[in-house]
Amino acid sequence: MTIEPTCRVEFGAGAVEDLPRFVTELGHQRALVVTDRGLQAAGIAPRAGKILHSAGIEHEIHDDISANPSAAEIDRGAARARAFGRAVVIALGGGSPLDAAKGIALLAGNPGAAAADADALWDAADGLPVIAVPTTSGTGAETNGFGVIEDTCARRKVYIGHPSVRPRIAVLDPELTLGLPSRVTAATGVDALVHGIESLAARGANPMSAAFAQHAVTLIGRWLPVAHRDGGDLEARAQLMFGAHLAGQALTISGLGLVHGIGHAITAHTGTPHGVALAAVLEEVIAFNAPAAAAAHAQAARALGAVDGDGTAATIAAVRELSGPLEIRKPLRQLGVAREMLPELARAAVQDPVTRNNPRTPTEAEVLDLLAEVY
Structure with missing residues (x-):
């Protein structure tokens, strides 16, 4: 039986402060933060942005993710990521932003691909590297390379993923869940x-x-x-x-x-x-x-x-x-x-x-x- 660790884990109060170091250790100086509007309003996404900015990491924040992300949302996020260019994708939030970020990172590495192609993307080219920063304690989405998204036309859940978008680093900072x-x-x-x-x-x-x-x-x-x-x-x-x-x-x-x-x-x-x-x-x-x-x-x-x-x-x-x-x-x-x-x-x-x-x-x-x- 061969078992490989799913990802590197950084666990502890205040771990999010080291985001810039994690980005550079993956060979990048740029990051696209994928999150939701709730975390924007709560100040958690702006805090992550400030941490990146203070360390000179060029970044953008993409918060167009709903509670049950749809294929259309993944496609919009992928368009944003392609326009931004090569970067680390930082998945910040609960299961929905984390799942969406993995789909976005995969599509960004496959020009012309769409979320509707999910079944064929398991054999696609590599996506962008992902750092996962969960802000809830539940989904475990930081441990795997797939996301569950919604096909709103068929009213069913579909799986989108690839080994390359399994988060390289999981940042487990319990301070981000205080007051949830x-x-x-x-x-x-x-x-x-x-x-x-x-x-x-x-x-x-x-x-x-x-x-x-x-x-x-x-x-x-x-x-x-x-x-x-x-x-x-x-x-x-x-x-x-x-x-x-x-x-x-x-x-x-x-x-x-x-x-x-x-x-x-x-x-x-x-x-x-x-x-x-x-x-x-x-x-x-x-x-x-x-x-x-x-x-x-x-x-x-x-x-x-x-x-x-x-x-x-x-x-x-x-x-x-x-x-x-x-x-x-x-x-x-x-x-x-x-x-x-x-x-x-x-x-x-x-x-x-x-x-x-x-x-x-x-x-x-x-x-x-x-x-x-x-x-």
Whole structure:
């Protein structure tokens, strides 16, 4: 078994101050910062710009990224990157800017390519180098070379990526997450928790991914409630960020499963935040997977503090205890899902490539039953 580190990790409070050094170590003096308008308004993107400017790094800030980035947004960002020229792409933000930045960096290195060509781009020329600076603790997008974007016409999620746009450096600065709203802390934290739980059970799991995943679940289970209660607790923010990163390392090796397949479908059809969509079905998918994932569920249960009992039941109980105070789990009807949408959601979930990695292969009828249960 050969496992390569996914990226260089710079972890610690204030790590973002070293951005100029990271850019020059990659052989550049120019950077395109890909972010969103929320981080512009919050002052985080301008702070990054000031750090770069003070060190003489030529830069531009591209903030045209939405919460669920579309193929059109990736194409606009790629046009901006091509006009700016050879540079490091700094992905600054939550999962959406990080995913978008990887797509933009890839298209910038392939003149004439468009996001609609995503399926063919896995064999494309190299994209621009990427530095990832996550500002939430959830997606783990700094650990891999693909992004999940939305095909708004087909109302489905598509994957765009290439090994060359896997971030060369991940800058994990927990200070950037201080004061993150509790609802965002909950949604991104549950996303990270699902990454850990699904990575343990995934068909692609191996001892290395399981080690990452189990420690990730332990850290997230311990520190997510603390960070949710007190957004200014730096230790909680640091531990949660590290746990989310480990969960990202795990999923990059193992892949995920049906919770994400359904979550992608819900978000594509309703715009529901990703973590909220996952929370709606997490317990039910754990139960569905029980016949094929008993050992993995026992690992997850121990990581969440359960000392004995059936692994699946203990995991569900621990997830319920953790997510209850977060007030994140909602029935589908409260997420904008109309009952007549359920068959299409089931179809999209089964067709999502991530579902093929689920430990138990679901049929559309089984997923439809599951969705009806949480409607």
